[in-house]
Amino acid sequence: MSEQSKQKILSRIRNHSLPPVGLPEVIHGNWIRYDDPIAQLGKMIEFVGGSFECLPSIDSVHDRLKSFPQMQEAKRVLSLVDGIEGNVDLDSIPDPHDLEDLDFMIFEGDIGVAENGAVWITDAKIKHRVVLFINQHLIIVLRRHRIVHNMHEAYAQIRVHGPGFGCFVSGPSKTADIEQSLVIGAHGCRSLQMYVIP
Amino acid sequence: MKVGLFIPCYVDQFYPDVGMATVELLEKLGVEVDFPTEQTCCGQPMANTGCTEQTRPLAEKFFRIFRDYEYVVCPSGSCVSMVRNHYVEYLNGRKDFEQTCARTMELCEFLTDVMKVDSIAVKFPYRVGLHASCHGLRELRLDKCSERRGVQISKVRRLLEMVEGIEFVKLQREDECCGFGGTFAVAEEGVSVLMGRDRCEDHIQAGAQVIAATDMSCLMHMEGILRRQKSTIPVMHIAQVLMGRQPQMIR
Amino acid sequence: MNVTHIDHPQLANVFARNADRAHWHDGALWFVRQKRDRQASLIPEWEELRELAGQIKTHTLVNLADILVQFENNATALGAKVHWAADAKEHNEIVYSILKDNNVQRVAKSKSMLTEECHLNPFLEERGLNVVDTDLGEWIVQLRHEPPSHIVLPAIHIKKEEVGETFHQHIGTPKGNADPIFLTGAARNHLRHKFVDADAGITGVNFAIAETGGIVVCTNEGNADLGTSLPPIHIACMGIEKLIPRLVDLSIFTRLLARSATGQPITTYTSHFHGPRPGGQLHIVLVDNGRTQIRESPDFHRSLNCIRCGACMNTCPVFRRSGGHSYSATVPGPIGSILSPAQDPKLHHSLPYACTLCGSCTDVCPVKIDIHHQLLTWRSELAHAKLIPLSKRASMRMVSVILRNTWLFKISGWFARKSLRWMPRFAIYNPLNAWGKSRDLPPAPKDSFRAQFAKRKRNKS
Numbered sequence: 021m022s023e024q025s026k027q028k029i030l031s032r033i034r035n036h037s038l039p040p041v042g043l044p045e046v047i048h049g050n051w052i053r054y055d056d057p058i059a060q061l062g063k064m065i066e067f068v069g070g071s072f073e074c075l076p077s078i079d080s081v082h083d084r085l086k087s088f089p090q091m092q093e094a095k096r097v098l099s100l101v102d103g104i105e106g107n108v109d110l111d112s113i114p115d116p117h118d119l120e121d122l123d124f125m126i127f128e129g130d131i132g133v134a135e136n137g138a139v140w141i142t143d144a145k146i147k148h149r150v151v152l153f154i155n156q157h158l159i160i161v162l163r164r165h166r167i168v169h170n171m172h173e174a175y176a177q178i179r180v181h182g183p184g185f186g187c188f189v190s191g192p193s194k195t196a197d198i199e200q201s202l203v204i205g206a207h208g209c210r211s212l213q214m215y216v217i218p
Numbered sequence: 219m220k221v222g223l224f225i226p227c228y229v230d231q232f233y234p235d236v237g238m239a240t241v242e243l244l245e246k247l248g249v250e251v252d253f254p255t256e257q258t259c260c261g262q263p264m265a266n267t268g269c270t271e272q273t274r275p276l277a278e279k280f281f282r283i284f285r286d287y288e289y290v291v292c293p294s295g296s297c298v299s300m301v302r303n304h305y306v307e308y309l310n311g312r313k314d315f316e317q318t319c320a321r322t323m324e325l326c327e328f329l330t331d332v333m334k335v336d337s338i339a340v341k342f343p344y345r346v347g348l349h350a351s352c353h354g355l356r357e358l359r360l361d362k363c364s365e366r367r368g369v370q371i372s373k374v375r376r377l378l379e380m381v382e383g384i385e386f387v388k389l390q391r392e393d394e395c396c397g398f399g400g401t402f403a404v405a406e407e408g409v410s411v412l413m414g415r416d417r418c419e420d421h422i423q424a425g426a427q428v429i430a431a432t433d434m435s436c437l438m439h440m441e442g443i444l445r446r447q448k449s450t451i452p453v454m455h456i457a458q459v460l461m462g463r464q465p466q467m468i469r
Numbered sequence: 470m471n472v473t474h475i476d477h478p479q480l481a482n483v484f485a486r487n488a489d490r491a492h493w494h495d496g497a498l499w500f501v502r503q504k505r506d507r508q509a510s511l512i513p514e515w516e517e518l519r520e521l522a523g524q525i526k527t528h529t530l531v532n533l534a535d536i537l538v539q540f541e542n543n544a545t546a547l548g549a550k551v552h553w554a555a556d557a558k559e560h561n562e563i564v565y566s567i568l569k570d571n572n573v574q575r576v577a578k579s580k581s582m583l584t585e586e587c588h589l590n591p592f593l594e595e596r597g598l599n600v601v602d603t604d605l606g607e608w609i610v611q612l613r614h615e616p617p618s619h620i621v622l623p624a625i626h627i628k629k630e631e632v633g634e635t636f637h638q639h640i641g642t643p644k645g646n647a648d649p650i651f652l653t654g655a656a657r658n659h660l661r662h663k664f665v666d667a668d669a670g671i672t673g674v675n676f677a678i679a680e681t682g683g684i685v686v687c688t689n690e691g692n693a694d695l696g697t698s699l700p701p702i703h704i705a706c707m708g709i710e711k712l713i714p715r716l717v718d719l720s721i722f723t724r725l726l727a728r729s730a731t732g733q734p735i736t737t738y739t740s741h742f743h744g745p746r747p748g749g750q751l752h753i754v755l756v757d758n759g760r761t762q763i764r765e766s767p768d769f770h771r772s773l774n775c776i777r778c779g780a781c782m783n784t785c786p787v788f789r790r791s792g793g794h795s796y797s798a799t800v801p802g803p804i805g806s807i808l809s810p811a812q813d814p815k816l817h818h819s820l821p822y823a824c825t826l827c828g829s830c831t832d833v834c835p836v837k838i839d840i841h842h843q844l845l846t847w848r849s850e851l852a853h854a855k856l857i858p859l860s861k862r863a864s865m866r867m868v869s870v871i872l873r874n875t876w877l878f879k880i881s882g883w884f885a886r887k888s889l890r891w892m893p894r895f896a897i898y899n900p901l902n903a904w905g906k907s908r909d910l911p912p913a914p915k916d917s918f919r920a921q922f923a924k925r926k927r928n929k930s
Contacts, residue, residue, distance in 0.1 A: 022552045022553045022554070022559075022563065023553070025553040025554055025555040025559060025757070026541075026553035028555055029537075029553060029555065029709065029755075029757045029761060030534045030537065030538065032757075032761040032765075033533050033534040033537075033761055033764065034534045036761075036764065036765045037531075038530065038531040038764075038770065039531070040531055041524060041527045041528045041531055042524070042528065043524075043525065043528045043714060043715070044521050044524050044525065046521060046525075046715075046717050046718060046720055046721050047717055047720065049514070049517070050514060050517075051514060052512060052513060052514065064734060067734070068733070068734065068737070116698065116699055117665055117699060120661075120665055133735075135512075135724075135734065136724075136734035136735040137734060137735075138734075138735050138739065148698070149694075149698040149746060150695070150698035150699055152694070152698075153691050153694040153695045153698060153738075154695060154698075154699075170720075170724075171719075171720040171723050171724050171735075172717075172720040174720070175716060175717045175719055175720040176717065176720075178716065180681040180683060180716065180743050182547065182743070182744070183547045183548055183743055183744030183745065183747075184743050184744070185740070185741065185742055185743065185746075186740075186741045186743075187694070187738055187739060187740040187741065188723070188735060188738070188739040189737065189738060190733075190734065190735045190736070190737050190738075190739075191737055192737070193689065193690050193691040193737055193738070194689050194690070194737055195605045195606075195653055195689060195690050196622075196689075196731070197604070197605040197606035197609065197622065197623070197624050197653075198605070198609075198624070198629050198632050198649040198652055198653065199497065199628065199629045199632075199649060200497050200500055200501065200622075200625070201629070201649035201650075203649055203650050203653040203654075205653070205654070205657065206605060206653065206657060206689065206690030206691060206692070207603065207657060207660065207661075207664070207690045207691045207692045207695050208690065208691025208694065208695065208737070208738065209691070225918050225919075227872065227878070227882075228911075229918060230882065230917050230918040230919055231882035231885060231886060231917050231918075232886070232911040232912070232913065232914065233911070233914075233918075234914050234916060234917055234918035234920075234921045235914075236918075237918035237921070237922065238918065238921055238922070238925070241922065241925070253919070253922050255875070255919055255923075256875050257875070258872045258873075258875055258878040259872040259878070261869075261872070263865070263868060264865045264868065264869050265845075265849075266826065266845065266848065267848060267852065267857070267861060267865050268821075268845075268847075268848030268849040268850070268851055268852030268853075268857060269849075269852050269862060269865040269866070269869070270849045270852070270853070272865050272866055272868075272869035273869070275869065275873045276869065276872055276873065279873065304845075352825070352826070352827035352828055352829075353826075353828075355828075356827065356828035356829070356831070356832060357828065363832055364506060365506070365784065365829060365832035365833045366516065366832055367509055367510060367512070367513070367515040367516050368513075368515070368516050391499070393829075394786055394829075395786045395825050395827035395829070397786065397825060398825065399824070399825025399826060399827070400825075400826075401822075401861075402822065402824070402825045402826075403904060404903040404904050405478055405822055405861075405903075406477070406478045406481060406482075406787070406791075406822070406823060407478070407482065407903045407904075407906060407907075408478070408481055408482035408483075408484075408485040408486060409478075409481045409482070409485045409787055409790050409791050409823075410825075411485075411906075411907040411908065412485045412488060412491060412790050413786050413787075413790060413825075414908070416492075416495070416790075438911050439908065441909070441911065442904070442908030442909045442910065442911070443907070443908050445908075445909035446907060446908055446909050
C-alpha cells in the first residue's frame, strides 16, 4: 500500500513542474557577529532561563558544583566530564527507564552559539540518550574555543556520520502554555547551568 | 505640471472636503489639477469580494480615463494599491498600462517622491493620532511597518512634521488595522466593530485631539464608532491637515 | 448534525461579543507578537533570512520528488523505515499497524499538527490504544475534549482558572488552585509516569533533511525527547512539504522559527534524529493528504512553504478577536484560511473573507508567503465557483452596474446623500443595516465633491 502511494505521490509531483528556483548560499553571508561572543552567549543563556559562568579550569567547575547544597544532597549524579565525579555508571544500566530518578547530569557541550544561547550536544558517547532529558538539573561544560557567533557557523561544523542524535539545547525546559505565563521546568531539566572553561 | 485627480467614490459623495483639500494642496504647490468627471470608482469593492468579472469594466474605465495623464494623484492608499497591485489581472500587456500603474500615486507619495516637498507653510496646533491605513502602509510602504526590519521611510510622518504646531500622540499599537476591510465591515460585523473600538480607544487613551489617516475609509469606520459612542474626537484626512483645516468636532 | 459549511462570522461574533474575553485573548497574542518584534529587531539580517528561507522552501517544492526520494534513501540507510501515505486514512492505518505489530498499548505523543489534521488520536483510541498528548497545551485541550485553537499555543483560549478546574477534575489538584507554576509542576509529575510507561513515542517533524536523511523536532518542554528516548519505538509523522534540501539550511530556519513563533531566540530543544536509537525503531510517515494538489495550483502552492510558526495568527487582528475555534479548521488563522479551502472549498468558503486584507500576516511570515494576496485570490476562485452567497454576488453585480455608468453613480450618490439627510433615524438604522448596528453612517454633505469642484472652477474662470 505504502509503495503504491509512494509512486502515486511522486508521479503526481513529477507530472507538474514548477519554474526552477536556485538553492542559495547560507553558510557564508553577512551574518551577525559580536564583539564579545562569550559575554553574548552568557547573556543569552541567562535570557533563556539558564545560568552562566566562566571558570579558569575543570577543577574549579568541580569545586563550584561541590559547593551547591542541592548537589551535596543529590542521590544520583551522572558525570560524563573527566575531572568531575558522579555516582552513576551508565554502562552498567541496561534499561533507560532505570534512570528515572537522575538528579544531575554533567556533560560537555560541542558548540556554543552566542546569538541564541544554544549548545550543541550529541549522544555520540552516551549509552542512553534519555540522560540528556530525564535529569532534573543539567550542567554543561564548554571549552571557550567552541563558541561561535551564529547558527551559520554552528551548522558549518556539524557533520552527520551515520546514525546518531544531536540537539541544540537553549536553557532549561519551559512552557508558557497556561496563559502565556513562563514556567521553567516542563518535561526536561528544571535548571541548566553552563560553565565555560579555557 | 498637470495631474489627473482620482477621487474615491465614497469620498466624492460623502467627504467632498477631502477632495477639495487635496485640490487646494496640490494647487498651492503649483500643480495644475484636472478632474475627469467620467470617473467613478477603482472597483475595489467588487475585487475584494472576489467578483473579478464585475471589477474588470471599472479597471477598463479607469485606464481609459487616466492613461494619458503624466501623473494620477489620489488621496487614498487603498485605491492606488488597487490600481498598482491588482489591475495587472485585468490589463496586463496593454500599451501604456505599466506606465499608468507606476504613475498612479497616493497623495503623500506624490508630494514626497515627485514634488520633493520639503516645506509646507501651514499651522495645525493639535495633538494628532496618526492612524496608519493598512493599504498605504503595507502595499505602498508610505510609513514604517512595525513588522519589518531595516531602513524604512516614513513619507506620511515626514510631511506632517513640516506642519507648524502639530504634535503626535504615542499609540500602544502604532499600525494595527482599524477593522474596516470593505465588505468585511458588514460581513464580519462583530469583529470589525471590536477592532474599530480598540483602535479608537488607543487614540483616545493617548490623548489625541484629532485622528488623521491617509485613507478616509478607515476614518469613516472609526468616525462611525466615535459618533455612536458620543465621542467628540474628529477624524481628518491628511490632506485636510496639510491644508490646516479646523478640526470639526463631532456633534 | 450535517455541517454544510463553516460560518466564520457567526462563530466570530459569538467570541467577539464577550468583549472582555476577546480583549484578554487579543492581549495574550499581541504579547507574543511584541516578543517576536523584539527578537527580530536584534537580527540586522532579518529580512534577508526571510528571503532566503522562502527561496529554499520554493526550491524544495519545485524539486520535491527528487528531494523526497533522496530523503527516503538516506533515512533508510540510517536504519529508519520510511512509509508513504496518500491521505489521512492511510496515515492512520500505517501508524496503527506499526503500533499493533509491536503490541503497543500506551503512546506518548508530542505536538504534531499533521496528526491533528489526520485525526489520529480518535482513530487510535477507537482501537483501544491509550494516547497521551504530552505537550502541556495539547494535554490541556485533550483533557477538555477540545481541538487546539492555535498551532503553537494550543490552549491560548483557556484561562488559568479553567485549567485549574480541568486538572482538579482529572488529576486531583486542589480545587481553586490556578497558579501556572503549580499546575505545570502537577502536569510534569503526572506526565512523567506516562513517559515512563509508554511503549512508543509519536512526534511531528519540523524539518526533514534530504541530504542526511535526518528529521528535526523542536520543542520547549523536552517532551518529544523524553517521549522518544524511553520507549524503543519512535514514529515521526510529517507532511511531504516539511523537507529541506541540506543540513546547513537549518541555519536559516532555526534562526527564524522560534523568533517568529514565540519570540524566543531558538526553541529550548532543537533535536536532530538521524536513524533509530541502537536497538530501537524509527518510522517516518510521509503524508500527502492534498498537498500535491495544492502544489499544482499556480496561486496557492506558495502556501506549502509554511513552517507552522503561527506568527500570522499572533499578528492577525481578526484571529486575536475571533479565537482559533471560529475557523473550525486544523490550521486556523490566515495561513489556515488558504489551506482549508484547498481541502474543501465548499465547507470553508467563509475563511478567506475572515480578513481585512491588512497584510500584517504577509509581513511577519518568516518564509515570505504573500498570505493576504492569496486570500484575495481565494475570494475570486470562490466567487467564480459560485461558492459565495448569491446575495453577495448579486449586490456586487448591482454596484458594478452603477459604477460603470457615471450618470447612474451620480444619481445614486445624490439619492444616498439626500436619504441620509432627510430619512428618520429609525428608518436608516433598521435591522438590515449591519453597518449601523454599532456605527453611525457618515455625515451626508449637501454637495458631492464633483459639484464643489465644478463650482470652484466656474468661480475661478
